Amino acid sequence: MPRRPAEQTVHPEAILRAAASVFHRRGFHSATMAEIAAEVHLTAGSLYHHFPSKEDLLVAVLDAGLTEITQDVRAVAETELPPPQKLREIVHVHIRSELDNVHIAGAVIFEGRALLDVPGVRDQYIRQRDELEQLYRGVVEDGIASKDFSAVDVGIFIKTLFGALNWVSVWYRPAGRLSRDEIADEIAGIFLRSLGC
Amino acid sequence: MPRRPAEQTVHPEAILRAAASVFHRRGFHSATMAEIAAEVHLTAGSLYHHFPSKEDLLVAVLDAGLTEITQDVRAVAETELPPPQKLREIVHVHIRSELDNVHIAGAVIFEGRALLDVPGVRDQYIRQRDELEQLYRGVVEDGIASKDFSAVDVGIFIKTLFGALNWVSVWYRPAGRLSRDEIADEIAGIFLRSLGC
DNA sequence: TCTATAATCAAATTTAGATTTGATTATATT
DNA sequence: AATATAATCAAATCTAAATTTGATTATAGA
DSSP, rough: OOOOTTTSSSSSSHHHHHHHHHHHHOOOTOOHHHHHHHHTOOHHHHHHHTTTTTTHHHHHHHHHHHHHHHHHHHHHTTTTTOEEEEEHHHHHHHHHHHHHHHHHHHHHHHHHGGGSSHHHHHHHHHHHHHHHHHHHHHHHHHHOOOOOOOOOOHHHHHHHHHHHHHHHHOOOOOSSSSSSHHHHHHHHHHHHHHTTT | OOOOTTTSSSSSSHHHHHHHHHHHHOTTTOOOOOHHHHTTTHHHHHHHTTTOOOHHHHHHHHHHHHHHHHHHHHHHSOOOOOHHHHHHHHHHHHHHHHHHHHHHHHHHHHHHGTTTTTTHHHHHHHHHHHHHHHHHHHHHHHHHTTSSSSSOOHHHHHHHHHHHHHHHHHHHOOSSOOOHHHHHHHHHHHHHTTTTO
C-alpha cells in the first residue's frame, strides 16, 4: 500500500562522505557519530536510520573508496596502450581519483587498519586491496616481458609505488604549488625512469 | 635522607616500547592503558607512576622514534660520500632504523596525526619531521648541483621517497622473501635510477 | 634494623560516546 | 483528504576506559 522513501532528505552518499571526512580528519576511533551527523545537519541517533553502526559506516567508506579507484585504474589497465604510457596514465587516474575524494582515500589508507580484526570485513578489504595491486603488477610484468621496462623486483617496486601514491593524500594541499596532474606527472616520471624509460 | 629510585623494576624504556607496540597494533585511540600495562606486567593505574597520561606516552614514543631515525640519517648525511652512495646509504640506515623499531616507527607514521591538534606537541612533531626532511633535501640538492643527479622536482621527489619508505613499515614481515638490507637496496636502486644513476 | 620513598595494586570515580527508545513531523500513494 | 511509513529528534541507557585514590609492599641508605 502507500509509502516510499521520502525523497531522501539526506542521501546515504552524503552521510558516507561526511563520515569519510571525519574519519580522515580525526581517525576512526576518535571520530564521533555526533560529529559525522553534524556535517549533514542531523543528530547522532538519526544516523542509525541509514547505517546500522559506526563500524558499518567505515565499511561503506572503505568499499566505496576501493571500488572507485579500482574501477578507474582497471579502465586504463585494460586498454591497449604500450606499458610506459599505460603506467603513466594509471598513475594519473589513481592520483586523480585519490585527490577527488581525498577524505575517502585517506580513510581507506589510514583507517582501514581499524577493521583488520573484524574477520568478514578484513577479508573483503584485503581482497579489494589485492585486486588493485594485481592491476599494477600486470602492467609492470607486461612491460618487463616486452622489454619496455628494465627488470626490477616487481613486488618491491609495486609496494614502493603504492607507498608513494598513498602518501600523496597526506601532503597534498589544493592550494599547493603544483596541480594534481603536475604532481601525477612528476611521480609517474620518477617511477618510469627507474624502469629505464 | 634515605631513598632512591628502587632499581627501576620496570624501565620507562620498556613501557615506551610496550606503548608503541600497542599504539601501532591497535591505533592510539583504541589502545587501552590496560593493554599497554599488561605487556610489561603492570596494571593500568601503575603506568601513571611513570607517565602522566596516555597522551604523554604517545608524545614520548613520537619523540623517541623521530630522534632516533634523524640521528642515524644525520650521521650519514654528514659524511663526505659522493651523493649517490650517500643517498643509498641513507636509505639503508633509514630502513634499518625503521624496521629495528617497527612499532615505534609505525606509531610515528600512523599515530602522530592523533596529536596534531595539541598545539605544543604538534609544533615539536612538525619541527622534527622537517629536520629529517631537510637532511634528505640537502643530499638531493647537492647531487643535482654536482651533476651526479639529473634534475628533478626536489619537493615531489622527497615526498615520494618518504611515502615509499614509510610504507615499508606497513608491509614488511620479518619472515618475508627479502632481508631488510635487500629491501633497502632495491628501494634505493629505484630512486637512484630515477635520478639518472 | 629502621625509615622514607618508590613501585605497585585493587577498587572507586568520571566521562565520553555508541546505541536504543519513544515520540513527533513530513510526505508519497491512495 | 487520509494514512502508512520514512525521517528525524531529544532524551535515556549502557559501557568501556582514562584517571584518581588510598592502601600495601619492597628496598636503598642510614
